[in-house]
Amino acid sequence: MLIAPCFSAIAATPFPVTDQNPLTRGFYHPLPTDGRIQSVDDGSEFLVSVANTTNMNRSGGERLLVDVESTELRWLWNHRLTSDWSLRASLPVVHYGGGILDPVINDFHNMFGLPAGSRPWRPENQLAIEYSSATDTIRADQSYTGIGDASFEVGRQIVDRHAFALSAWSGIELPLGSAHSLTGDDAIDAGAWLSGEWQPRPRWSISGTMGCTWQGAGRLLADNRAGSTAFQNVTGRWDANERLYLQAQLDLHDSYFASTQMPLLGAATVLTFGGGYRSRSGWRYGFAISEDLKVNASPDVVFQFTVRPPFGPG
Helix, strand or coil: CCCCCCCCCCCCCCCCCCCCCCCCCCCCCCCCCCCCHHHCCCEEEEEEEEEEEEEEEEECCEEEEEEEEEEEEEEEEEEECCCCEEEEEEEEEEEEECCCCHHHHHHHHHHHCCCCCCHHHCCCCCCEEEEECCCCEEEECCCEEEECCEEEEEEEEEEECCCEEEEEEEEEEECCCCCCCCCCCCCCEEEEEEEEEEEEECCEEEEEEEEEEECCCCCCCHHHECCEEEEEEEEEEEECCCCEEEEEEEEEECCCECCCCCHHHCCEEEEEEEEEEECCCCCEEEEEEEEECCCCCCCCEEEEEEEECCCCCC
């Protein structure tokens, strides 16, 4: 989950969230972008995502065990070149470990009678990542912290009207991370997408993104990766006042693999809900929680926080 990068009372700004699945994190997951270039503020923001996943499965020749808590600190930088062009860069630092959230999540499931999945068969706060098939093998059982892949993206305004805006974006992801450590895929990946926003009422707004990524010839599950992966999201926002808003977002993506019977390696559907606040001094804060609507296809829960210092006018 994540804090929203921009607080404006005029249009939905998507939560800068991506699927925190440890087995697919190394592939290019572009963060959602704004439909209106002029609504993007120059400067940096810092995003923290804490994801907890417990998943055990076997089918055919595939075997999978993922029991991990990951923390991602991401630096995100935006710069408007002109009123119609914008640049964006992103660099994450990822930590994999046993974590501390297993007891909290287990108690939550028990309290509300929710399905616990594979959790009752796993010790709490332990790290284990294992996957094997006829062609690929992944194994990690030690805590690790490392830099992930860096992305560079450019956007251009196509339509800019009072209640509707549309922008086109493209980007590349460079292999600074490591496929062995699940922080990258050792390949140059690319993507292209459209982002739009619509404001039917002064306090209500909707935004959406639709696009595709193409994965390079890397080493992360290299023998089974799909050539391209489509992704979409839609965000709805309500502004309580000029400083506080609430928001819900639905993110979907196709499988990054050509064939698999493991839900955790297939298509995912993630619901994120939360909000943001802008202080009088210009600091912007956000908080959100993501849940896997398609069960066992993404982390069980993700907590996301964002902080943006007051660069330029508040």
